[in-house]
Amino acid sequence: MLVVAVVLRFSLQRMPSVQARTHQTVLTEPDNLTKSKPQFTPPFRTAGRHIVDADGRRFKLASINWYGASDIYYVPGGLDVRHRSEIAATIRRMGFNSVRFPYSDQMVLENLVIAPELISANLDLLNAYALNQNGRLDEKLKGPRALDVFRACVEAMTDAGIAVIPNDHITNAHWCDGKNLCDASWKNDHYGPICKVRQTTESWIENWKIIMRPHIDNPLVIGADLRNEPRGLWGTMTWNMWATAAEQASEALLKMQPNWLMFVEGVSSANDCSGARNRPVKLSIEDRVVYSSHVYQWSGWSTLVPYHSRPYPSFALDMERNWAFLRRGNIAPVWVGEFGSPHGGDDRDHHYWDNLMRHLKDTDADFGYWALNPRKPENYDNETYGLLADDWQTIIEDWRYQDLRRLMPPVDA
Template identity: 75%
Template structure:
């Protein structure tokens, strides 16, 4: 290494250290003051959307609070902890407290918050560059500095960052629903059978990250344990889009596993809601008609479905090509019957469309908006993020611009706001 190279490397190291020092030294009081300024500027209508008395439970087709008043979930998905960097997106751009304030300012009263089982298993130390706007998390390590061996890497671990983001959201009055999104940390691994369901032990050594039903339950307990006494962590979305090789994933198999993990979680905190997605990638909740999920504590089950324009496999005609009567019939068969019959709440936990949508995207979207208005279903839009983590690809479904601050106020956002208030 030449003297010039050595100097350049040293300058780079010092610059990086100065950046880290300056970011981590921002007083937390200033950050919280900025959050409070945003929250105090909310309209009275927006504040009303967050006004509920925990704990929540179900009453027929509705989620209701401790006073018996309906709490309609108007949620946003904030992803990243389930992905390759093991942290929620945007923490390199803005402080988690400010992100929570932005979510609330956008009038989302709840967040679906994905994680991966690999995140729980590995729980890696998070490098500063992916949490560059949240280096105050390093301060939590200072009291334990003397217990670390010389040369041991320093930094918060993935579970610490996840829990800190949950706290930031609930401190802002936002309800949070952790979601077991995927086994192997990845943005989407839809073709990988090892990620198709809550367990993959049946595939043996084919799976890089192996999991049984028992380890899946233990991971859930690890995720939820820090939030037992946080009333705004309202429940658990048990598994994202369970599926299997054609014909091998029955509703009964999934319902039985859901009951098992739910009982373990309710033993920790009996007030949590259990969100049970449909099979066939969460599309189909029709099995609950004859085989409902039953728990030892009543009024805790919320069913969940996902609806995208490419869905609709039951008749091999995707929803982007369905006339409204056909589309509505599928919604009724898959999950609408639960609402119409006042049987159980349904949360449309994922749906979305690109900002530059074509004719097919708009056809699907218009049909879905009509059915959601008519059914008054609870919902969660995919997604907040403007970018996908792995190669930082553009997230065309995202509702924030690259600054992680400015909403993309297009036709999607405007339609969502019309859905946020429950029907009288």
Template identity: 55%
Template sequence: MAGGVIQLPGPFVTVARSQSQSRHGHSTTAEALPLFSLPATQTQVATACAVGDGYEADVEPLAWARPKRSRSLRLLRSSKRAVARSPCRMFLLVATLLVVSWIGYMWRRENALSARWVPDAESQRFSQEPLPSPLERTMIAGYELPLRTRGRYIVDANGRRFKLASVNWYGASDELFVSGGLDIQHRTKIAETIKRLGFNSVRLPYADELVTLTPVVDRRLVMANPDLAGLRAMDVLEAVTTALTDAGIAVIVNNHITSATWCCGADPCDAGWANDHFGPLCRVKQTEEEWMRNWEDVMERFVENPLVIGVDLRNEVRGLWGTMPWAKWADAAERCGNRLLRMKPDWLVVVEGTESANDLSGARKRPVKLDVANKLVYSAHVYSWSGWGSLGGRFAQRGYSSFVSTMRYNWAYLLEQDIAPVWVGELGAPHSPSVGDAHYWQNLWRFLKAIDADFGYWALNARKPKDNATETYSLVADDWLTPVRDYRMKDMSELMRA
């Protein structure tokens, strides 16, 4: 600044003057003056920047001419300008922060659930003691057959409750077509082990492919049962069933899967009782009629065996990605159940829920109705991963009240309202559980004990058929004789003896 005049090049600004005060004495309303010719007073500069013909709106006052603002006010105004200029960018930033926070929370929660669980003192004491002796009063030999249903209970011919305390013995449903362990122990010894564990019944799965193919079994799979060498798979299944019933153990036969393999994955060909609508996509194809004929071929062998007490019509019906309507399954279950009851009206007919046997809520409005009264038993399956995709999440992460609410909605209402029996035909957990596994198990058994439920543990087997992989859910050691005494047997023994 020199001589009292601002020495800056720049735009012209308009300075308002009255007619009498025109610089040259001429009458005018406004003049356009170059900025460098204005007097260098702050008031004049501020006035010049504030009044104009519209061009000056883009020109901010010089720093020394602006009123002082606090740091927080300047940040707030700059943030407002940033949002005004790019609201989408700001939205994406906030959304990204929320997603990152959610991922971090889920990661920490899953890490906590997957940590190894340390058994409580009571479970540790149980594991160091001999198993309690099975109670004769729970075994089926003390009941008058045939069984039937009365309200929520399974009862004998005299009306005495028979509570299913079952274990699954799989293998005939898998690719080797043979119940597990026959290469290690004679079938009668395995049956005695099951009885010693306290179970009074066995759920025995088979695959439809076993019935249609019925291959001669590999003799290495029955090395401990030399009398079974050279027999076909259907003959071996019958021999295993007879060994169980000779030991005084009731048997419920289960149609587990269409193609002989480990169940249950995402393959739609095995997600229901019939798959002919998939055309050539399925390796093993069957219609509903063929499914029912397979059932008749299997059960024809057991018509004269009174301790084969029931038929579990199909394992974990789910349809294509869990889309099986309950009404469609109920219709098919009635057709198959009635056909089997014409063979022998004494059998109990077990109908599992949809959504991998989790959901029996459809029976509220559309109950299954059989031609023979008092023969229907519903069945649910409950695992730690059950409930995935729901708002409450998997059962491994649920609180007790959330877990119970789902159980009541899905199937326990049938018991609480004394409508029909529900057999929790599959449940299970590993010998060395994670925190999530143990959490699920504790909630489940707290509830099962509270409602005095019928149950079926998955599974007895020490190893899986494919690749001889270790079965982490097993209740026996590799010798198929030594019980695994842990938190699972503690809870099951308590309910058996209740």
């Protein structure tokens, strides 16, 4: 009882009231949705510009990013507020059929014991471990550790019929380390001792094996998003460097499970997949490569005119150059794995958003919205791009969510 009291008090202190917020709807529990089988049959492969299931039907990724395991506490967001199975059910009710699920390499390497207050709505994860009189895990015991929690959340989502795509999001555990060269690539050993978490291509691949090994026999873990926003020092990250590393990691993972899809993001912070025009990613198993691009309102810096200031023809031309040519030419699927806008938003946010929604509709591209989370882990800062309120159940049903719903495939498709 002491443990329960401690963790409940911690959760209540962290969870502000959501009653005063506007444009929110608590999604009801449609029994036939969360208990029905998914509307697709794994395993998956690519067929031209589409991902298709085992029956040859298109499976359009309508994804949401659920982050936290990549951050400073190594724990997916919301586990101190709601049970992981409830979060998974909410994602499914929102209409998303898949989740991009980030982790950090530091999380894998350290795999720390997780404090009970960080998972206080998931105390069943503590059942196998002893607690001391202060309600804390005995540090001498093995677990529940970060990888245990990560795996449990993946299984909760796949149990709910959601496809999961783990994502190597960052090397150092943090919300964003965009200015840190040690996080600008899948490897940083060439920077010498300046990097807190040093990583080679080989150790990066080993971390991927650790992440994916528990899910070899889970058909709804459909593949691996190999690295978030590879960029390197400005002007030094070539597509060929990244494509070669992506092939090396993909081959190692496909030896474990040949059915997995390999998601390869563009360079220049995932903006640019244009290198695939002349140097595609080629694997020993065909029909496994999905390219991925990120599109935000501040993107488009290569021409010094961000997307929030582009007229639609200029915006669409950049999308064509960066990734849409792959779909138009029926070469490969493209997953716009990150994009988003803040709740409310100013004129620039809406201008960018309207252009992107128009283009996603015109190209019928797969997509992944950033993000589900209402809060960032460090300092409990507001995640202005989040689609859920602080109770991890109430949807912010504003213009963003309404537009996303229009992009989602029908449930019976």
